[in-house]
Amino acid sequence: MSICPVCNKKVSVEIVNEEDRVYSVKICPEHGVFKSIVWYGEPSYEEWVQCGDNTRPYRINTKEEAGCPYDCGICPNHEQEACCVLIELTQRCNQSCPYCFADSSHTTSDAQEEPTLEEIRGIYAFLLEQSSDRPFNIQLSGGEPTIRDDLPQIIAMGREMGFPYIQLNTNGRKLAESWEYTKVLKKAGLSSAFLQFDGLTDDVYLKTRGRELLDNKMRAIANCAKEELGTILVVTVVPGINDDQVGSIIRFALQHRPYVRGIHFQPVSYFGRFPAPPADQDRITIPELIRAIEEQTEGEINREALVPLSTGHPLCSFHGNFLIDENGGLIPLSDRNKAENNNCCCKTSPIVQARDYIARKWSWDNPADPFRTEGERDHHSSDEFSQWDSLIRQLKENSFSLTAMAFQDVWNLDLERLKRCRVHVATKDRKLIPFCSYNILYRSREK
Numbered sequence: 001m002s003i004c005p006v007c008n009k010k011v012s013v014e015i016v017n018e019e020d021r022v023y024s025v026k027i028c029p030e031h032g033v034f035k036s037i038v039w040y041g042e043p044s045y046e047e048w049v050q051c052g053d054n055t056r057p058y059r060i061n062t063k064e065e066a067g068c069p070y071d072c073g074i075c076p077n078h079e080q081e082a083c084c085v086l087i088e089l090t091q092r093c094n095q096s097c098p099y100c101f102a103d104s105s106h107t108t109s110d111a112q113e114e115p116t117l118e119e120i121r122g123i124y125a126f127l128l129e130q131s132s133d134r135p136f137n138i139q140l141s142g143g144e145p146t147i148r149d150d151l152p153q154i155i156a157m158g159r160e161m162g163f164p165y166i167q168l169n170t171n172g173r174k175l176a177e178s179w180e181y182t183k184v185l186k187k188a189g190l191s192s193a194f195l196q197f198d199g200l201t202d203d204v205y206l207k208t209r210g211r212e213l214l215d216n217k218m219r220a221i222a223n224c225a226k227e228e229l230g231t232i233l234v235v236t237v238v239p240g241i242n243d244d245q246v247g248s249i250i251r252f253a254l255q256h257r258p259y260v261r262g263i264h265f266q267p268v269s270y271f272g273r274f275p276a277p278p279a280d281q282d283r284i285t286i287p288e289l290i291r292a293i294e295e296q297t298e299g300e301i302n303r304e305a306l307v308p309l310s311t312g313h314p315l316c317s318f319h320g321n322f323l324i325d326e327n328g329g330l331i332p333l334s335d336r337n338k339a340e341n342n343n344c345c346c347k348t349s350p351i352v353q354a355r356d357y358i359a360r361k362w363s364w365d366n367p368a369d370p371f372r373t374e375g376e377r378d379h380h381s382s383d384e385f386s387q388w389d390s391l392i393r394q395l396k397e398n399s400f401s402l403t404a405m406a407f408q409d410v411w412n413l414d415l416e417r418l419k420r421c422r423v424h425v426a427t428k429d430r431k432l433i434p435f436c437s438y439n440i441l442y443r444s445r446e447k
Helices: 107-111 119-130 153-161 174-176 178-187 200-210 214-224 244-254 286-296 336-342 350-362 386-399 435-446
Strands: 010-018 022-029 031-042 086-089 138-139 168-169 192-195 232-238 260-267 317-325 330-332 399-405 423-426 432-434
Touching: 022 286, 031 286, 086 119, 086 435, 119 153, 138 350, 153 168, 153 178, 168 174, 174 178, 178 214, 192 214, 192 244, 214 232, 232 244, 244 260, 244 399, 260 286, 260 350, 286 399, 317 350, 350 399, 423 435, 432 435
Parallel strands: 086 138, 086 423, 138 168, 168 192, 192 232, 232 260, 260 399
Antiparallel strands: 010 022, 022 031, 317 330, 317 399, 423 432
16 A cells, blocks of 8 residues: 555555566556656565564554554554654754755744753653663754754753664764864764765765765764764765765775764655656666665675665665775675574564664764773773773774665655654654654644
């Protein structure tokens, strides 16, 4: 099932194979046929799609009345507990990007709708009640969350209440402007910066963000490195704009490790603000991105090292884990051929493993890390560690991760995928809403 892009009424959806392309086809009795590409080429759709290892939500907060996706909150039909939860701190922004999931604005009137510190405390308390084991990973988002003067207090509050991993989703402009500001956020307990980073040339930023920003990104990365703040480069991949820079961005990230912890690719989705409704050529599917990574790294990253996540839905995401050898080469730790057996001997639930994976891979200095030793951040010589501590630090310094998340929009929404969503948005009225349905149906109600 899906919904009509025009009227948002529920309609049937069919997955149709046409040679090496797979389409989602939906028919609305009022508005006709809508066809959207969801897969193109190798690895094959049949090979990639497999049964996941889902953990049902610990708590249900809304009743089933109108059915999915109209009862989000989480409703009884949802099949996957959240891994990461976004808290939107503001709808204000210091940019006006042509591509923006949130359709953020510059208006100061939006500040009146922002959650207060006490409301945020209430959201934190609500989230602590919603997870069966180990609190959710928190993403502070917006708009641009650094617009808020009380961001350090919000971070510190979350850490004091028991959240081991707090991430900042940011365009990086304020981090670039001030090393001292970056230092304040790190001291408050920030785990990592999820940094908007679309390319290595300013012509890319002019098209995706409306202004030249490359120098800004470089300064933000440098300031985060000074504070040993783990940084993830978040690349919105748009066909014809920056899909030819995938390999160059990977090489750049490797040159700036260990504090650049990895890359998170987001194939462009068409909700929020975007130039025009998408045609097939305006989308980049997961297999196209995988092939671009393989080809543009000249095979150093093989497609078999990129694995669908076991939690959530395989059409939504993939990840790859690597070690960097002494010559700077990449040693894959993930293997799609062995992915089915990755969790067989682990007693921890898959979704908790997913939360720990992000906290371990994306932050540099994670207090929840069982391998972190007292005073490790202040002492860098391996002589001051035991042999085991030194080995763990070397592994951390030489690890690298690639992840991707293909969000759904109103044209390609599949409710079977949505029911297994693991990225949720926490709202002021104490609801957890899957990210894609939030952006398609619920965001305007929050403004």
